[in-house]
Amino acid sequence: MYFVIAGGGQVGFHLAQALIEAxxxxxxxxxxxxxxxxxxxxxxxxxxxxxxDEGRFLLEAGCQRADAVIAAxxxxxxxxxxxxxxxxxxxxxxxxxxxxxxxxxxxFKKLGIEETVSSTRVLMSVIEQELPMxxxxxxxxxxxxxxxxxxxxxxxxxxxxxxxxxxxxLPDGATVGCIVRKRAxxxxxxxxxxxxxxxxxxxTPTAAETEVRKALVG
Amino acid sequence: xxxxxxxxxxxxxxxxxxLDAEGHEVxxxxxxxxxxxxxxxxxxxxxxxxxxxxxxxxxxxxGIAEVEAFVIVTQGDNRNIMGAQIAKxxxxxxxxxxxxxxxxxxxxxRGHGIETWSRTTILSEIIHDLLTGREKExxxxxxxxxxxxxxxxxxxxxxx
Numbered sequence: 303m304y305f306v307i308a309g310g311g312q313v314g315f316h317l318a319q320a321l322i323e324a325x326x327x328x329x330x331x332x333x334x335x336x337x338x339x340x341x342x343x344x345x346x347x348x349x350x351x352x353x354x355d356e357g358r359f360l361l362e363a364g365c366q367r368a369d370a371v372i373a374a375x376x377x378x379x380x381x382x383x384x385x386x387x388x389x390x391x392x393x394x395x396x397x398x399x400x401x402x403x404x405x406x407x408x409x410f411k412k413l414g415i416e417e418t419v420s421s422t423r424v425l426m427s428v429i430e431q432e433l434p435m436x437x438x439x440x441x442x443x444x445x446x447x448x449x450x451x452x453x454x455x456x457x458x459x460x461x462x463x464x465x466x467x468x469x470x471x472l473p474d475g476a477t478v479g480c481i482v483r484k485r486a487x488x489x490x491x492x493x494x495x496x497x498x499x500x501x502x503x504x505x506t507p508t509a510a511e512t513e514v515r516k517a518l519v520g
Numbered sequence: 521x522x523x524x525x526x527x528x529x530x531x532x533x534x535x536x537x538x539l540d541a542e543g544h545e546v547x548x549x550x551x552x553x554x555x556x557x558x559x560x561x562x563x564x565x566x567x568x569x570x571x572x573x574x575x576x577x578x579x580x581x582x583g584i585a586e587v588e589a590f591v592i593v594t595q596g597d598n599r600n601i602m603g604a605q606i607a608k609x610x611x612x613x614x615x616x617x618x619x620x621x622x623x624x625x626x627x628x629x630r631g632h633g634i635e636t637w638s639r640t641t642i643l644s645e646i647i648h649d650l651l652t653g654r655e656k657e658x659x660x661x662x663x664x665x666x667x668x669x670x671x672x673x674x675x676x677x678x679x680x
Contacts, residue, residue: 355598357624357673379574379598382605383625390628409576413605 306331306368306394308354308384309375310341313400313421317374318345329363355383357391365392374400382406385415417445438515443508450508451479454518456500461520468492473513476506521545522587524613526573526603527594528552531619533559535591540566547582549573574603576610589615597622604634627673630666641665641672 303326307314310332318328322345330345331354332338338351352359354373365371371388373381378401385397401407401420410418427440441451456463462470467478467490481488482501488494496502506514521544525536528550536548537560546566550556556568571578573592584590590607592600597620604618617635620626626638642665659667 355625356622357628377598379596379602382602383598387625387628405575405577409574409602409606409610412610413602 303327303369304364304367305329306360306363306365306371306388308371308373308381309400310337310349311374311376314372314374315341315344317372318348322348329368331359331363355380355387357387360384360388360392365394368392368394370394370396370398372398372400376402378402378406382410382413382415385410386413389414437519438511440511441503444505448508449475449505450511452504452506452511452514454502454504454515456496456498456502456518457520458498459520460496460498460518461516462496462502462518463498464495466493466495470496471513471517472504473507473510473517476504476510476514479503479505521589522583523547523589523591524579524582524584524587524607525549526590526592527600528555528559528568529593529595530559532591532593533561535593536566537561537564540564547587549578549582574599574606576606579603579606579611584611584613587613589613589617591617593619597625601625601629604629604636605632608633623669623672627666627669630669637662638665638669641668644668 305321305326305328307318307328307330310330314330318330321328328348329350330341330348331350331352332341333353335351338349342349350359350363354360365388371385371394373384375381381399385399388394388397397415398417398419399410399415401410401418404420404422407418407420439453441453443450478490480490480503502518504514523539523544523546525532525546525548528548532548536546540546547569548566549569549571551572553570569578569582573594584607590613592603594600600618600620604616607613608616620629620636621639623638623641626636630636642661645661645665645668
């Protein structure tokens, strides 16, 4: 596949390296000449010096034949405009934006950029998993399906404690994927009773997260 | 008219002072307090809000839900584009005016319910007229600047 990456900072550079190693074709658009030169020394002739928010550089990078454009700069307005310009001028089938301020995830979605990655949010969810559980932890979004994989620990006072899975008051479209009990995987059969200390991995429509939280955490 | 202006630089400050003097209800946002002192007239009676003009909470607090017009004139084109779209798409402001100095981006976003203009093309039209005498093309200055933007965008936009 062919990927165009806007921004050759830490994120853009390492992403490009990983994609190349996986056998893909990559072009990085980097504004700063010296950084562009450095990337070229590391990864070869795959850098275009210019600002990706200007339509002509996207075209020069061959966006019209790109499978995806990834806006990976540290500046949210730039990432938004890069994705929109790629959609409008190059009809790229897939655009992915790095979101630096987690508040902007919802803004980007409302402005037509469905796929966003917030490093802050990823870090937060990793840290939350390490800390004592307090509620529902988002593990990973399944963007195209509009689903989220979440994890919840069943506390003594959870409304789900002692109940079989079939009696959980889960919203439509949400389902328990599996249970982690004492470090072992337990299948989520309908008659399986949840015990305090169980960790539940569940799938939920993004919009129904609150109801899932109520059913599992209280 | 209730107007929200983002960016209290020379243009934002001048516009805010003028609309305020004409009796409009003006609120102006900037991230830097010194800009209010520097660019607003002493007589300014409108409201000033310290914060980012692309932050939904700041915009909400500045009363964006009630304004009839939103004007964004910060230094950054992309910031202006993002703020203008938030005003239009998320808060449904009726008139959204946005400064975009890159002629091609000005042309691109004009079709999206946002009124854009580019200092670049407007200034070059004026200077061109001053140098070569009479204006050769018809229409207002803004019309001619926009025609120029369309031509520039045409150079890079592929036929669809």
